[in-house]
Amino acid sequence: MSNFKAGIIQMPVVDKIDENIDTALSMIASAAEQGADVVCLPEMFNCPYQTENFPIYAESQGGKTFKALQSAAAENHIILVGGSIPEEDKGKIYNTSYIFDENGWLIGKHRKMHLYDVNVEGGIHFMESLTLSPGNEATLFDTKLGLFGAGICYDVRFPEYTRILSISGAKVVFLPAAFNMTSGPAHWEFNFRCRAFENQVYLIGAAPARDNTAGYVSYGHSIAVSPWGEIIGQLDEKPGILIVDIDLGYVDKIRDEFPMLKHRRTDLYQINMNGKKIK
Amino acid sequence: MSNFKAGIIQMPVVDKIDENIDTALSMIASAAEQGADVVCLPEMFNCPYQTENFPIYAESQGGKTFKALQSAAAENHIILVGGSIPEEDKGKIYNTSYIFDENGWLIGKHRKMHLYDVNVEGGIHFMESLTLSPGNEATLFDTKLGLFGAGICYDVRFPEYTRILSISGAKVVFLPAAFNMTSGPAHWEFNFRCRAFENQVYLIGAAPARDNTAGYVSYGHSIAVSPWGEIIGQLDEKPGILIVDIDLGYVDKIRDEFPMLKHRRTDLYQINMNGKKIK
Numbered sequence: 001m002s003n004f005k006a007g008i009i010q011m012p013v014v015d016k017i018d019e020n021i022d023t024a025l026s027m028i029a030s031a032a033e034q035g036a037d038v039v040c041l042p043e044m045f046n047c048p049y050q051t052e053n054f055p056i057y058a059e060s061q062g063g064k065t066f067k068a069l070q071s072a073a074a075e076n077h078i079i080l081v082g083g084s085i086p087e088e089d090k091g092k093i094y095n096t097s098y099i100f101d102e103n104g105w106l107i108g109k110h111r112k113m114h115l116y117d118v119n120v121e122g123g124i125h126f127m128e129s130l131t132l133s134p135g136n137e138a139t140l141f142d143t144k145l146g147l148f149g150a151g152i153c154y155d156v157r158f159p160e161y162t163r164i165l166s167i168s169g170a171k172v173v174f175l176p177a178a179f180n181m182t183s184g185p186a187h188w189e190f191n192f193r194c195r196a197f198e199n200q201v202y203l204i205g206a207a208p209a210r211d212n213t214a215g216y217v218s219y220g221h222s223i224a225v226s227p228w229g230e231i232i233g234q235l236d237e238k239p240g241i242l243i244v245d246i247d248l249g250y251v252d253k254i255r256d257e258f259p260m261l262k263h264r265r266t267d268l269y270q271i272n273m274n275g276k277k278i279k
Numbered sequence: 280m281s282n283f284k285a286g287i288i289q290m291p292v293v294d295k296i297d298e299n300i301d302t303a304l305s306m307i308a309s310a311a312e313q314g315a316d317v318v319c320l321p322e323m324f325n326c327p328y329q330t331e332n333f334p335i336y337a338e339s340q341g342g343k344t345f346k347a348l349q350s351a352a353a354e355n356h357i358i359l360v361g362g363s364i365p366e367e368d369k370g371k372i373y374n375t376s377y378i379f380d381e382n383g384w385l386i387g388k389h390r391k392m393h394l395y396d397v398n399v400e401g402g403i404h405f406m407e408s409l410t411l412s413p414g415n416e417a418t419l420f421d422t423k424l425g426l427f428g429a430g431i432c433y434d435v436r437f438p439e440y441t442r443i444l445s446i447s448g449a450k451v452v453f454l455p456a457a458f459n460m461t462s463g464p465a466h467w468e469f470n471f472r473c474r475a476f477e478n479q480v481y482l483i484g485a486a487p488a489r490d491n492t493a494g495y496v497s498y499g500h501s502i503a504v505s506p507w508g509e510i511i512g513q514l515d516e517k518p519g520i521l522i523v524d525i526d527l528g529y530v531d532k533i534r535d536e537f538p539m540l541k542h543r544r545t546d547l548y549q550i551n552m553n554g555k556k557i558k
Contacts, residue, residue, distance in 0.1 A: 113544055120536045136547055157539055159438030159477055160548050187476060187508055194473030197466060198438055229466055257399045260436055265392055268415055269439045273548045 002248040004145050006172070006202075007036025008233075009083075010222040010240050012209045013048055017057060020046040021068045024083070027241055032076035034243050037145060039076075040206040041069075041083025042222070043153050043176040044095065049208070049216040054131045058086035058093050061109075066098055074104030079143050083176040083206060084112065084152050092133040097150055097176055099141050107143065111135020112152035113161065123182035126216065138164045138273060146171055146248055149201075153177040156195055156205075160271060166199035166261065167271070167278045171227075171251045175205045184219025189231070197229030200255045202246050210237035227254040281527040283424050285451070285481075286315025287512075288362075289501040289519050291488045292327055296336060299325040300347045303362070306520055311355035313522050316424060318355075319485040320348075320362025321501070322432050322455040323374065328487070328495040333410045337365035337372050340388075345377055353383030358422050362455040362485060363391065363431050371412040376429055376455055378420050386422065390414020391431035392440065402461035405495065417443045417552060425450055425527055428480075432456035435474055435484075436466075439550060445478035445540065446550070446557045450506075450530045454484045463498025468510070476508030479534045481525050489516035506533040 009027045013020055024045055031039045043049070046065050047057035059065055065085050073080040080100045087096035095115075099108030113135050115128040138161065139150045149165030149172070156162065156175050165173055173195075179188045188205075196203035203225045208218040220237035224244040233244040255261060271278045288306045292299055303324055310318045322328070325344050326336035338344055344364050352359040359379045366375035374394075378387030392414050394407040417440065418429045428444030428451070435441065435454050444452055452474075458467045467484075475482035482504045487497040499516035503523040512523040534540060550557045 113547070114542055117542070118537045121532075134544070136544075154542075157477060158543060159442060160543065160550070163438060164548065190469040190472040190508065191476070193469040197470070198436060229469065253400075258397045263393050263396070263433075264437060264439065265413070265415075268392070269443065269550055269552045271439070271548055271550055 004037040004246050005035045006204055006224065006244050006246050007031030007034065007039040008204055008206045008222045008224060008242040008244070009039060009041050010207055010209050010220055010235050010242070011042060011045060012211060012239050013045055015048055017046050017065070021065055025068060025072050028072045028078070028080065029076055031241050031243065032078050034241065036078060036243055038079040038081065040081040040174045040204055041176060042206045042208045043084045043178040045083040045208065046085045048214055049178050049218070051127060051130045054086040054093050058088035060088045069098060070100055070104045073100035073102060077102045079145065081150060081174040081176065087111070093131055094135060095128070095132055095152055097152055099150060101143060108139055108141030108150060110139035110150045110152060111137070112155060114154045114158055116154040120182055124180050138168070140165060140168055140170055149173040151175050153179070156191060159198070162195045162199050163271060164273050164278050166201050170201060171248050172202040172204065172246060175203065177205045177207050179207065179219040181217050181219060184221060188219060188221055188223070192223050192225045193229045193231065196225035196227060198260065200227040200251060200261055202227060202251065209239040227251045283316040283525050284314045285483055285503065285523050285525050286310030286313065286318040287483055287485045287501045287503060287521040287523070288318060288320050289486055289488050289499055289514050289521070290321060290324060291490060291518050292324055294327055296325050296344070300344055304347060304351050307351045307357070307359065308355055310520050310522065311357050313520065315357060315522055317358040317360065319360040319453045319483055320455060321485045321487045322363045322457040323365070324362040324487065325364045327493055328457050328497070330406060330409045333365040333372050337367035339367045348377060349379055349383045352379035352381060356381045358424065360429060360453040360455065372410055373414060374407070374411055374431055376431055378429060380422060387418055387420030387429060389418035389429045389431060390416070391434060393433045393437055395433040399461055403459050417447070419444060419447055419449055428452040430454050435470060438477070441474045441478050442550060443552050443557050445480050449480060450527050451481040451483065451525060454482065456484045456486050458486065458498040460496050460498060463500060467498060467500055467502070471502050471504045472508045472510065475504035475506060477539065479506040479530060479540055481506060481530065488518040506530045
């Protein structure tokens with residue numbers, strides 16, 4: 001199937017984990033009712049985005065948030081990119097996205113590869129690495145709809161990351177994200193548009209709704225960009241569900257008419273990942 | 280000197296090579312009078328941008344356009360990124376930018392590395408490779424003001440290219456370019472903003488002024504973007520000179536506050552160029 005619908009969930013995040021799970025489940029069901037075949041939740045959707053919260057909210061794989069997502073995927077018969085949650089594993093905490101197929105099988109798991117450690121004068125200060133460890137894998141997942149990629153938030157800043165996904169075959173990339181009130185207005189749109197266009201993929205960004213009382217204020221503006229770099233849907237800062245049409249045939253058309261992936265000078269430059277040349 | 284002015288020339292291009300050279304010389308002098316320390320001309324500023332023209336207008340290195348630029352750099356005491364012209368060398372034609380220092384010495388030469396062969400339904404059709412051959416080198420040039428990079432137009436589409444320049448030490452990248460009426464409105468701004476920000480460099484794009492009667496209609500919109508991804512100057516479609524302030528200290532500040540170049544996961548991925556790992 002080369003045409004399908006993606007549902008992008010922009011949900012409020014509160015300090016009660018069960019309330020966050022309930023919100024996610026309710027919005028997933030609503031997106032599925034609206035015809036979504038794939039649903040994407042935001043980054044850290046079960047935990048207010050603050051470094052000190054990550055160890056407190058962390059669950060090991062198979063915990064209650066994991067199980068709730070697994071059931072939601074199967075019950076709604078949707079592929080679910082489960083945003084991200086803090087994951088505990090062998091004493092370390094990761095910013096992790098679990099991805100389930102329409103039967104509830106885990107088909108992908110991405111741990112945020114680039115940690116967000118910034119200190120902008122008059123703007124955002126944040127040090128993810130105080131409590132988080134990074135993942136070490138680029139994440140692709142194969143579905144009945146096609147081969148897709150996943151990253152989390154800051155991963156999208158690094159052209160190498162999305163490049164590795166697209167060269168490896170992804171035609172749609174899902175990015176649970178939470179830009180803030182410094183980087184959101186400054187960079188969100190052009191970052192998503194450029195990454196989508198240069199890799200000739202659909203790029204989906206799902207963010208938490210804005211809460212001006214939070215320690216970290218999400219920009220919101222969940223977005224979907226076409227492989228031509230056009231914004232095909234974007235929310236404002238409030239809670240909402242964005243449903244967009246994905247046409248994998250259009251990916252092929254753009255790659256045929258404007259064949260940038262073929263025009264890469266791989267005779268001169270190459271990207272390696274974990275010691276292997278990316279084809 | 281960490282603060283200087285860049286002058287960006289958006290000039291009309293006609294079918295008479297001498298008239299184009301005269302226009303360029305006059306606008307270079309004007310930019311220098313306005314305080315520009317570095318001046319950048321547009322892509323194919325001496326030749327209407329059509330594949331069949333490139334062999335006709337081509338000069339070998341040291342030809343009259345080269346000599347005119349060399350003199351202009353020395354006479355105006357400016358560093359000159361000489362846009363690009365068709366260069367003939369051993370029976371091949373290249374899209375070539377000659378770069379001169381303030382004494383008229385050739386300090387850089389870039390041959391467009393990525394040739395523009397596209398065929399967009401309802402939009403642009405162009406096949407540079409019909410008459411042009413590509414260059415095989417990423418171009419850095421060292422000046423009294425700092426280490427800079429150069430590319431030409433389509434090179435900016437490929438994140439690998441600007442990445443190689445920035446990792447190699449460039450803090451400002453100059454891009455003679457000529458987007459068209461399909462790709463200009465669709466991609467020009469976000470492409471420049473994202474490349475500048477992700478590499479934390481100033482990015483300068485110089486385009487020909489628009490001529491709606493031309494075979495290839497330039498979008499114009501010559502642009503300068505800061506390392507934070509802000510547009511610090513942009514022209515419309517008409518002939519003009521854009522003068523912008525460049526602050527290399529600001530490059531360092533952005534790289535310190537939002538240290539994306541350091542956050543690259545070079546333990547996992549690397550870019551190679553001509554068989555060597557780029558540091």
